Amino acid sequence: MKKDSSIAEIFDIDQKTTVIRPLFTCGVSAGFPSPAEDHIDRKLDLNELLIPHPTSTFFVRVAGDSMTNAGIAHGDILVVDRSIEATSGKVIIAIVNGELTVKRFERNLTSCLLIAANPDYPPVEITEETDFSVWGVVTSVIHQF
Amino acid sequence: MPPSLKKVFALVDCNNFYASCERLFRPELNGKPVVILSNNDGCIVARSNEAKALGIPMGAPLFKVKYLIAKHGVHVFSSNYALYGDLSHRVMDVMRQMECHVEVYSIDEAFLSLPVNKIWNRLDYVAELRERVRKHVGIPVSIGIATTKTLAKIANRVAKKNPQYQGVFDLVGNSQIDQILQKTEVGDVWGIGRRNTEKLNNRGIYTALDLKRADETSIRKQLTVVGARTVMELNEIPCISLEKAPPCPKSIITSRTFGHPISDIENLREAVISYVSIAAEKLRKQEVEADNLNLYITTGPFDEQSSYSNNQTITLPRPTSSTPDLIAAALKCLKSIYRPGYRYRKAGVMFAGIVKQGYKQQGLFAPAIPVKEDKPLMAALDKINGKWGRSTIQYGMTTDAEKPWSMQQAWKSPAYTTNWHELPVVKTMS
Numbered sequence: 401m402k403k404d405s406s407i408a409e410i411f412d413i414d415q416k417t418t419v420i421r422p423l424f425t426c427g428v429s430a431g432f433p434s435p436a437e438d439h440i441d442r443k444l445d446l447n448e449l450l451i452p453h454p455t456s457t458f459f460v461r462v463a464g465d466s467m468t469n470a471g472i473a474h475g476d477i478l479v480v481d482r483s484i485e486a487t488s489g490k491v492i493i494a495i496v497n498g499e500l501t502v503k504r505f506e507r508n509l510t511s512c513l514l515i516a517a518n519p520d521y522p523p524v525e526i527t528e529e530t531d532f533s534v535w536g537v538v539t540s541v542i543h544q545f
Numbered sequence: 546m547p548p549s550l551k552k553v554f555a556l557v558d559c560n561n562f563y564a565s566c567e568r569l570f571r572p573e574l575n576g577k578p579v580v581i582l583s584n585n586d587g588c589i590v591a592r593s594n595e596a597k598a599l600g601i602p603m604g605a606p607l608f609k610v611k612y613l614i615a616k617h618g619v620h621v622f623s624s625n626y627a628l629y630g631d632l633s634h635r636v637m638d639v640m641r642q643m644e645c646h647v648e649v650y651s652i653d654e655a656f657l658s659l660p661v662n663k664i665w666n667r668l669d670y671v672a673e674l675r676e677r678v679r680k681h682v683g684i685p686v687s688i689g690i691a692t693t694k695t696l697a698k699i700a701n702r703v704a705k706k707n708p709q710y711q712g713v714f715d716l717v718g719n720s721q722i723d724q725i726l727q728k729t730e731v732g733d734v735w736g737i738g739r740r741n742t743e744k745l746n747n748r749g750i751y752t753a754l755d756l757k758r759a760d761e762t763s764i765r766k767q768l769t770v771v772g773a774r775t776v777m778e779l780n781e782i783p784c785i786s787l788e789k790a791p792p793c794p795k796s797i798i799t800s801r802t803f804g805h806p807i808s809d810i811e812n813l814r815e816a817v818i819s820y821v822s823i824a825a826e827k828l829r830k831q832e833v834e835a836d837n838l839n840l841y842i843t844t845g846p847f848d849e850q851s852s853y854s855n856n857q858t859i860t861l862p863r864p865t866s867s868t869p870d871l872i873a874a875a876l877k878c879l880k881s882i883y884r885p886g887y888r889y890r891k892a893g894v895m896f897a898g899i900v901k902q903g904y905k906q907q908g909l910f911a912p913a914i915p916v917k918e919d920k921p922l923m924a925a926l927d928k929i930n931g932k933w934g935r936s937t938i939q940y941g942m943t944t945d946a947e948k949p950w951s952m953q954q955a956w957k958s959p960a961y962t963t964n965w966h967e968l969p970v971v972k973t974m975s
Contacts, residue, residue: 447853454854455638456681458962464973477968483681493971498573500971521974535572535683 456483470517476543480536493535555657556697560685562653563591569683570961570969578619584836623954627858630839631962635682648787652796691716695778698735726754736791799824800893820894821875825868834864835896840878845890855882864900
């Protein structure tokens with residue numbers, strides 16, 4: 401069921417993109433917009449959708465199934481943007497004890513937690529003693545069938 | 546002119562760049578000794594601070610330091626120029642996004658000219674730049690600021706060696722400038738090689754301060770106009786453009802912004818051929834060869850709706866300075882990263898893995914690669930182009946059949962950022 405809704409979402413963005421791009425072309429050109437601008441009818445490029453910041457974007461591969469309930473399965477490729485702030489609720493790549501790990505980041509006034517999407521794995525509380533830092537923020541999942 | 550009105554340069558230098566690249570995807574190696582080996586795992590070409598502290602010398606053949614490596618559990622990597630090249634371009638791109646005047650000097654160094662027309666805090670600005678590179682790319686850098694490039698290099702060393710400055714140091718209008726120059730050995734001044742150090746020591750010039758106060762005319766006699774320029778630069782008179790800059794032993798770079806954006810591959814190919822020709826000539830002038838080549842093309846960061854940047858590294862079958870071999874490799878890269886429909890504004894070639902000419906250490910089990918002897922041809926080419934101008938004789942299209950070969954790279958890290966099959970792995974539990 402989850403999968404269905406995410407497909408619908410992608411379709412939405414897809415359509416929007418085709419409409420928006422020629423408009424942007426008008427917006428940025430100084431003179432009259434040329435209908436022959438060669439990038440208007442270029443094929444849709446997933447990079448534009450998934451990677452707004454190529455300089456700070458990396459891909460990583462997932463190992464393990466404790467994030468499956470968050471839509472992140474073993475073998476998936478994650479798009480990770482290092483330039484985004486790791487705010488509460490984001491799925492992040494964290495370095496815990498020298499190891500790269502993917503978790504949901506929850507932060508409130510009193511505590512800071514790394515949460516797996518699996519009840520078998522209790523949340524990891526980050527204290528001052530924890531060897532922890534944020535490596536990047538996950539912005540998309542690439543799941544190939 | 547008060548110093549605040551002069552042009553100000555910043556040198557941004559990545560800290561232990563190759564080791565930092567390896568650590569980005571292996572965070573458990575932070576704080577541990579790491580060394581990187583040259584082509585064919587011959588000798589040490591880069592070290593982390595911890596490895597330096599263990600007394601592992603730069604350039605040491607691997608077998609000579611094997612006992613140190615085993616004793617201290619040093620992590621050894623074969624060089625992975627696809628990774629270093631990609632991360633290098635990312636570092637430079639972050640700086641371009643913040644600061645338009647970026648002159649890339651080597652794979653891990655760039656000069657910025659900082660604007661001076663507004664009142665601002667230079668140190669705050671470069672500290673922000675440094676933090677941004679660390680956050681966006683994950684590479685730590687040090688930044689030194691001064692009124693000349695030679696002094697910016699020295700400021701950078703101060704920033705790097707003194708943790709209390711947190712990676713940034715400003716020599717502009719600094720009252721301690723002479724004290725700092727006095728503590729800098731003359732051999733560590735930009736462009737003063739080992740041979741010149743000896744000459745200068747014989748004349749009683751031991752420190753950068755001695756050189757600053759030396760008589761320019763006699764220095765010109767001894768070290769030619771290059772040495773005289775260094776003296777002027779130490780006296781805060783900027784006179785070294787990047788074209789005249791001392792050669793970098795780590796990498797050779799030729800990159801230009803096009804007069805007009807280029808969209809078709811034919812024109813890009815011409816640009817690439819000419820850049821490779823220039824860079825290959827630099828190799829031969831320094832009597833060195835490159836063992837890999839990185840090609841970079843970009844639309845620039847400001848074409849938001851249709852921007853594209855990409856780069857690719859090819860490791861050459863053997864170190865070479867032969868223009869046709871290097872052109873063939875560069876065109877192969879171009880073919881694979883070129884995408885039609887973009888307006889390219891800039892291209893660059895970078896040779897890294899620089900070795901001395903004739904350094905042919907082949908892998909024990911690698912098949913011998915037939916060496917194409919074109920040295921006399923290249924010498925003739927350089928002579929003619931030197932006399933009649935750079936583009937008198939140029940290469941057109943070249944084809945070079947693919948050579949099957951293998952190289953010894955026993956400890957090479959994955960191509961984390963350039964190969965779908967070698968992505969870094971993250972665990973979902975810890």
